[in-house]
Amino acid sequence: MAAAHTMFEKIWQRHVVVDRDDGYTLLYIDRHLMHDGSAAGFARLRERKMKLRRPDRGFATPDHYVLSNSRSIADIPDPHHRRLVEQIRQNTAESGVTLFDLGDERQGIAHVVGPEQGVTQPGLTLVCGDSHTSTHGALGALAFGIGSSEVAHVMATQCLWQRKPKAMRVTVDGALAAGVTAKDVILAIIAKIGTAGAVGHVIEYAGSAIRGLSVEGRLTVCNMSIEAGGRAGMVAPDDTTISYLEGRPFAPKGAAWDKAVAFWRTIPSDAGATFDRDVSLDAAAITPMVTWGTSPEDALPITGRIPEPSSAPDSAKKDSMQRALDYMGLVPGTPLEQVPVDRVFIGSCTNSRIEDLRAAAKVVDGRKAVIPSWVVAGSGLVKKQAEAEGLDKVFRAAGFEWREPGCSMCVGMNGDTGKPQQRIASTSNRNFIGRQGPGVRTHLVSPAMAAAAAVTGHFTDVRRLLG
Amino acid sequence: MEPFTTLEAVAIPIDQPNLDTDQIIPARFLGKPRDSQVKAVFHDLRYAPDGTPRPEFVMNQKGFAGARIVVAERNFACGSSRENAVTVMVDNGLRAFIAPSFGDIFFNNCFQNAALPVRLEAGRVAEIRAALHAAPGARIRIDLASQTVVGPDGRTDRFEIDSFRKDCLLKGVDEVNLTLGYEAEIAAFETKQRGEMSWL
Numbered sequence: 001m002a003a004a005h006t007m008f009e010k011i012w013q014r015h016v017v018v019d020r021d022d023g024y025t026l027l028y029i030d031r032h033l034m035h036d037g038s039a040a041g042f043a044r045l046r047e048r049k050m051k052l053r054r055p056d057r058g059f060a061t062p063d064h065y066v067l068s069n070s071r072s073i074a075d076i077p078d079p080h081h082r083r084l085v086e087q088i089r090q091n092t093a094e095s096g097v098t099l100f101d102l103g104d105e106r107q108g109i110a111h112v113v114g115p116e117q118g119v120t121q122p123g124l125t126l127v128c129g130d131s132h133t134s135t136h137g138a139l140g141a142l143a144f145g146i147g148s149s150e151v152a153h154v155m156a157t158q159c160l161w162q163r164k165p166k167a168m169r170v171t172v173d174g175a176l177a178a179g180v181t182a183k184d185v186i187l188a189i190i191a192k193i194g195t196a197g198a199v200g201h202v203i204e205y206a207g208s209a210i211r212g213l214s215v216e217g218r219l220t221v222c223n224m225s226i227e228a229g230g231r232a233g234m235v236a237p238d239d240t241t242i243s244y245l246e247g248r249p250f251a252p253k254g255a256a257w258d259k260a261v262a263f264w265r266t267i268p269s270d271a272g273a274t275f276d277r278d279v280s281l282d283a284a285a286i287t288p289m290v291t292w293g294t295s296p297e298d299a300l301p302i303t304g305r306i307p308e309p310s311s312a313p314d315s316a317k318k319d320s321m322q323r324a325l326d327y328m329g330l331v332p333g334t335p336l337e338q339v340p341v342d343r344v345f346i347g348s349c350t351n352s353r354i355e356d357l358r359a360a361a362k363v364v365d366g367r368k369a370v371i372p373s374w375v376v377a378g379s380g381l382v383k384k385q386a387e388a389e390g391l392d393k394v395f396r397a398a399g400f401e402w403r404e405p406g407c408s409m410c411v412g413m414n415g416d417t418g419k420p421q422q423r424i425a426s427t428s429n430r431n432f433i434g435r436q437g438p439g440v441r442t443h444l445v446s447p448a449m450a451a452a453a454a455v456t457g458h459f460t461d462v463r464r465l466l467g
Numbered sequence: 468m469e470p471f472t473t474l475e476a477v478a479i480p481i482d483q484p485n486l487d488t489d490q491i492i493p494a495r496f497l498g499k500p501r502d503s504q505v506k507a508v509f510h511d512l513r514y515a516p517d518g519t520p521r522p523e524f525v526m527n528q529k530g531f532a533g534a535r536i537v538v539a540e541r542n543f544a545c546g547s548s549r550e551n552a553v554t555v556m557v558d559n560g561l562r563a564f565i566a567p568s569f570g571d572i573f574f575n576n577c578f579q580n581a582a583l584p585v586r587l588e589a590g591r592v593a594e595i596r597a598a599l600h601a602a603p604g605a606r607i608r609i610d611l612a613s614q615t616v617v618g619p620d621g622r623t624d625r626f627e628i629d630s631f632r633k634d635c636l637l638k639g640v641d642e643v644n645l646t647l648g649y650e651a652e653i654a655a656f657e658t659k660q661r662g663e664m665s666w667l
């Protein structure tokens with residue numbers, strides 16, 4: 001009998017170009033996503049007087065530096081940032097890479113656009129000069145983020161030097177309660193294993209709760225694999241994946257579709273495949289989550305209280321908790337539901353897809369935002385779909401701002417930042433110090449929980465608003 | 468690429484675990500020319516919002532001038548893929564990083580910039596940091612060929628490193644050139660893939 005292999009192992013083996021004796025592998029890269037930050041890679045290539053080896057494998061869209069209140073490059077105030085958005089146009093035109101440009105309804109956050117266009121497919125290797133490239137693993141691809149030198153390396157050679165990571169399986173079995181979403185699942189996973197919990201590993205998310213998620217929910221889970229320290233995250237392709245991909249612009253068609261589907265069916269881990277590490281969670285025990293600190297692992301159920309540093313296991317941990325609480329301006333022992341919120345951001349590659357906007361709109365419908373609140377769709381197509389469903393009207397009627405697609409306040413590179421000491425309920429993925437602007441206090445939540453905070457002005461267990 | 472062989476220099480201890488890439492270089496400094504980023508290293512840890520230096524941050528303390536080595540806590544430089552996190556430290560003279568563990572992407576990015584990440588056991592790293600706090604300006608010696616770190620207390624520790632990475636650093640190998648040497652293998656792979664995955 002053939003040995004049992006993990007999905008990761010199968011995809012890896014299929015992409016080995018050279019295996020060296022020293023344990024390093026030259027791995028072939030099927031898809032390379034680029035964004036406005038990829039200009040550095042193009043510049044390095046130009047310095048070497050080299051061309052892209054496979055422009056047909058490249059797909060680009062500006063996201064980090066685009067404005068959320070204008071679609072005009074000329075409006076970008078910072079000349080360096082404006083230049084980066086201009087350069088993506090020049091660089092892709094010269095090299096022949098497919099571009100979803102500003103003004104094209106397909107433009108958006110690279111990690112929203114790739115799956116939406118069917119560029120991301122099962123069994124492929126996919127890289128991007130961005131850490132949240134792990135998102136794409138939701139379709140059963142091996143996808144990971146790289147730095148700009150490696151971006152240039154992929155441009156020049158379509159390959160990367162890699163040491164094979166280890167494989168880890170996170171199993172979530174059972175049914176999620178109403179009001180509990182994919183975001184709560186991944187926050188609960190990170191709270192359990194820690195932000196370094198999966199360093200050196202590729203995570204496969206498995207179990208009935210993961211299989212029960214839509215592709216959009218799986219994208220949310222895989223997105224934050226990097227916050228768990230993982231090199232990549234992935235979910236086995238199944239009927240849900242295949243029906244999601246069918247008919248997407250860059251998905252195979254006709255006879256090629258049948259051939260691709262037959263291959264995709266072979267990708268899931270074999271029964272009996274072993275993982276270097278196994279972790280499991282009970283889906284029924286997961287509640288809506290909120291982060292209280294400055295690391296994504298600082299996540300608690302909404303029913304909890306701000307933790308006491310005195311409860312820390314050692315003095316180093318106690319100090320770091322105290323530092324986080326000082327930065328966040330929180331008093332130990334306060335029930336999370338009593339923490340007032342100043343502002344809400346619904347967006348980012350974690351939670352800006354149509355289902356996220358639907359979930360938030362459901363909570364907002366018929367209510368009013370009592371604090372400044374933004375919705376930034378992940379792509380022009382998500383925005384268009386939401387408008388077709390009337391979600392924009394729900395948000396606008398409640399006083400939300402309905403803005404143009406891009407990364408926006410997830411990282412604030414385009415100028416969308418909060419003010420010092422502002423407390424933001426955010427559907428993004430990083431609550432790092434200063435992530436949304438110097439001194440800004442970020443709390444990570446699901447879209448439904450962000451909507452609940454918007455209409456009440458404090459963190460609120462969304463389950464009470466969903467009658 | 469410039470080779471990395473040995474480095475003996477003043478080291479700075481940084482005690483926060485999970486010190487992320489946004490702390491090494493905040494996002495608002497990205498997207499600008501590299502030379503304009505040099506001053507942004509650890510910016511918000513070094514300076515209060517009004518621009519005054521924070522005395523509690525180690526780089527603002529006496530004795531650490533000219534440091535070339537960082538001794539950090541677990542999961543150092545986790546977070547984003549921004550290679551600027553490496554280059555901004557390299558441009559400030561910091562070329563070696565010792566920690567119990569690193570963010571994966573940062574770890575890889577180091578090797579692209581002739582910088583060396585060294586993993587040592589957490590207890591020993593804590594000991595080295597304590598020694599550096601006790602004697603600001605104390606030096607550490609790193610020898611890549613023998614894979615050793617001599618701490619400020621004179622104790623020598625051996626560290627593990629992939630022989631591929633070690634070799635590339637010692638010789639200053641350019642990875643793109645190395646890969647181009649495998650052109651025949653890459654072309655053969657592409658031919659095979661065209662047959663097997665014709666829809667791509």
Ligand code: SF4
Nearest residue numbers: 132348349407410411
């Ligand atoms: S939305 Fe945020 S996390 Fe995602 S790619 Fe943009 S900046 Fe990065």
